[in-house]
Each structure stands twice: as structure tokens, then as C-alpha cells.
Amino acid sequence: xxxxxxxxxxxxxxxxxxxxxxxxxxxxxxxxxxxxxxxxxxxxxxxxxxxxxxxxxxxxxxxxxxxxxxxxxxxxxxxxxxxx
Amino acid sequence: xxxxxxxxxxxxxxxxxxxxxxxxxxxxxxxxxxxxxxxxxxxxxxxxxxxxxxxxxxxxxxxxxxxxxxxxxxxxxxxxxxxxxxxxxxxxxxxxxxxxxxxxxxxxxxxxxxxxxxxxxxxxxxxxxxxxxxxxxxxxxxxxxxxxxxxxxxxxxxxxxxxxxxxxxxxxxxxxxxxxxxxxxxxxxxxxxxxxxxxxxxxxxxxxxxxxxxxxxxxxxxxxxxxxxxxxxxxxxxxxxxxxxxxxxxxxxxxxxxxxxxxxxxxxxxxx
Numbered sequence: 001x002x003x004x005x006x007x008x009x010x011x012x013x014x015x016x017x018x019x020x021x022x023x024x025x026x027x028x029x030x031x032x033x034x035x036x037x038x039x040x041x042x043x044x045x046x047x048x049x050x051x052x053x054x055x056x057x058x059x060x061x062x063x064x065x066x067x068x069x070x071x072x073x074x075x076x077x078x079x080x081x082x083x084x
Numbered sequence: 085x086x087x088x089x090x091x092x093x094x095x096x097x098x099x100x101x102x103x104x105x106x107x108x109x110x111x112x113x114x115x116x117x118x119x120x121x122x123x124x125x126x127x128x129x130x131x132x133x134x135x136x137x138x139x140x141x142x143x144x145x146x147x148x149x150x151x152x153x154x155x156x157x158x159x160x161x162x163x164x165x166x167x168x169x170x171x172x173x174x175x176x177x178x179x180x181x182x183x184x185x186x187x188x189x190x191x192x193x194x195x196x197x198x199x200x201x202x203x204x205x206x207x208x209x210x211x212x213x214x215x216x217x218x219x220x221x222x223x224x225x226x227x228x229x230x231x232x233x234x235x236x237x238x239x240x241x242x243x244x245x246x247x248x249x250x251x252x253x254x255x256x257x258x259x260x261x262x263x264x265x266x267x268x269x270x271x272x273x274x275x276x277x278x279x280x281x282x283x284x285x286x287x288x289x290x291x292x293x294x295x296x297x298x299x300x301x302x303x304x305x306x307x308x309x310x311x312x313x314x315x316x317x318x319x320x321x322x323x324x325x326x327x328x329x330x331x332x333x334x335x336x337x338x339x340x341x342x343x344x345x346x347x348x349x350x351x352x353x354x355x356x
Contacts, residue, residue: 074209
């Protein structure tokens with residue numbers, strides 16, 4: 001028997017590899033996006049601090065930008081520095 | 085509910101963020117309640133105004149008490165803190181005449197050397213209603229006399245504490261207030277727990293995030309013979325979820341089930 005493939009659709013799934021399930025700021029899943037975005041993926045990335053805590057980039061920026069004082073990780077309150 | 089949500093979502097860009105966060109918190113608190121609290125909305129249509137009833141913890145001055153309060157959330161929650169106000173009259177060093185609770189985690193982290201509070205003790209967006217409730221309930225019995233909101237109550241509390249209870253004025257005022265809350269509880273049809281066993285709610289811990297569950301369900305459908313394995317796995321999954329909660333939000337997940345978990349762990353050790 002011969003099978004002739006006329007058409008096929010590739011399907012892939014992806015996950016962010018984070019050490020947690022939810023963003024501690026917006027409480028939404030890391031595999032979803034922050035509440036201000038509509039589509040998960042590269043447009044709503046995760047970022048890590050040197051303290052190893054992870055947030056949606058939009059969430060942590062919103063918090064850091066609202067702070068006049070020291071910029072701290074909301075989880076561990078160490079000074080926030082982006083991990084290179 | 086749905087029409088309300090979409091209406092607000094369209095109105096302003098930053099609104100849905102707090103709306104979503106509050107909905108998730110409310111749901112989580114109703115599924116996994118904090119010991120000694122009952123939570124609801126003041127009005128069904130307004131997620132930004134919560135009604136909280138606090139039961140006085142057993143073996144404390146507050147035992148048997150039923151204290152009502154409101155939590156009001158700002159539109160940019162969780163970037164700004166909510167306010168917590170008791171509606172029931174409270175005589176406490178850290179509660180103002182009007183019922184407002186004064187604790188550092190409810191203050192935004194601005195630089196204010198006058199207050200004596202470090203920015204690091206203050207609000208940040210990973211705080212949540214659960215951590216606030218735990219702070220408030222521990223504040224009841226452990227007032228902070230360094231920056232009192234009610235100076236007279238603070239002086240009286242110190243006399244009571246320093247005399248090891250011989251100076252009874254503070255304790256008597258609180259017991260009087262507790263007794264006067266019984267009528268409120270009756271009016272609301274609430275039975276206030278007075279023993280530790282009644283007070284500690286045993287929580288069934290659901291998985292934290294339903295959206296990623298869907299994903300896992302798809303991937304691992306074959307392995308999920310839930311009904312047969314559920315009983316065996318129950319204890320294990322309780323422990324796991326407790327651990328996760330601890331990582332995401334500073335350990336309060338452990339606190340909510342402490343009374344029961346301690347017992348289980350103890351007996352487990354004896355068996356083995």
C-alpha cells in the first residue's frame with residue numbers, strides 16, 4: 001500500500017524553563033503572559049535577577065520604575081540586578 | 085459578571101491587571117482559606133472591596149471574638165497596597181480610632197526616616213491578601229509598641245505586659261469588646277470557633293494553576309488514573325503543593341495548614 005501525503009501541519013509545544021510556575025507579581029502563569037499582554041511568547045519574556053528570582057519582564061519593570069528608593073527584588077528584597 | 089469584566093477591561097489599560105490578580109486571590113482564598121478568617125465581597129459587583137471576618141484565636145485574649153473589617157484595594161494593586169480597616173471597635177496599640185490598621189507591610193516603600201520603618205519591611209507586589217491576613221492576626225496578640233497608632237492603648241498594653249497580667253485594665257477592655265461581638269456573630273448567623281480543632285481549617289490543596297494543568301493533562305493523559313491513585317497520593321501532593329506555595333509567597337502556605345501538618349509529621353516519624 002502506498003500512502004500519499006497531500007498536506008501536513010506541524011504542531012509544537014513550548015514552555016518557559018523557570019524555577020516557579022507563576023509570576024510572583026501578577027500571579028499569572030509564566031507560560032501565559034503578563035496581564036497587559038495578549039499573547040505569550042517572546043513579546044512577553046521572563047527575566048531573571050542576580051538573586052535568581054524570575055518575573056515577567058513587564059511586571060518587574062513596572063515595579064522597579066515605580067520605586068524612587070532602592071530597587072529591590074520583591075521576593076527576597078535584595079538589590080535588583082538583571083542577570084546577564 | 086462577564087459583562088462587567090469586559091466593560092472594565094475596555095475602560096482602561098491598567099485595570100484588568102488588578103482585576104485578574106484579585107479574582108485569582110479571592111478564588112484561592114475561598115478554596116484554601118486562612119485559619120480564622122471568612123472572606124467575601126462587600127458587594128458582588130465590586131472586586132476592590134472585600135469584607136473580612138476575623139475569629140479571635142483560641143487561648144488568647146481575643147478567643148471567641150468576631151471582628152469585622154474591610155479591605156480596600158487600589159486600582160494599581162498589587163503595585164500599591166490595600167488598606168485594612170476594622171469595622172468592629174478595637175482597642176489596640178496599632179489600630180487607629182477609625183479602625184485603620186497600621187502595619188509596615190501596608191505602607192508603600194517610600195523613603196520616610198520619620199516612621200522608623202525600613203523600606204524593606206514595607207509593601208511590595210509579592211505581598212498578598214494571605215500575607216496581610218497573617219500579619220493582622222499575629223499583630224492582634226503581639227502589638228508593636230514602637231510606633232503606636234493608639235498611644236493610650238499602647239501605654240495600657242505595656243502596663244499589662246510588664247506586670248505579667250496583674251494590671252488587668254488592657255485585658256478587661258479587650259474581653260469586653262470580645263463579648264460585645266457575640267451579638268454581631270449571632271446576627272450574621274456565624275458560629276465562632278473556640279477550640280483549636282475548630283479554628284484550624286483543614287484545607288484540601290488544589291493545584292495552584294489550572295492553566296498549566298491543562299497543558300500537563302494533555303501531555304501526560306495516559307498516566308492520570310486519578311481515581312485509583314488519588315487516596316495514596318493525597319498526602320504526597322499536599323506536601324508538594326505546600327512547598328510550592330512556600331517558594332512563591334514566602335511560606336504562608338505552610339502556615340495555613342500548620343496545625344494539621346505538624347500532627348501528621350509527628351505521627352509519621354513515630355511509625356517509621
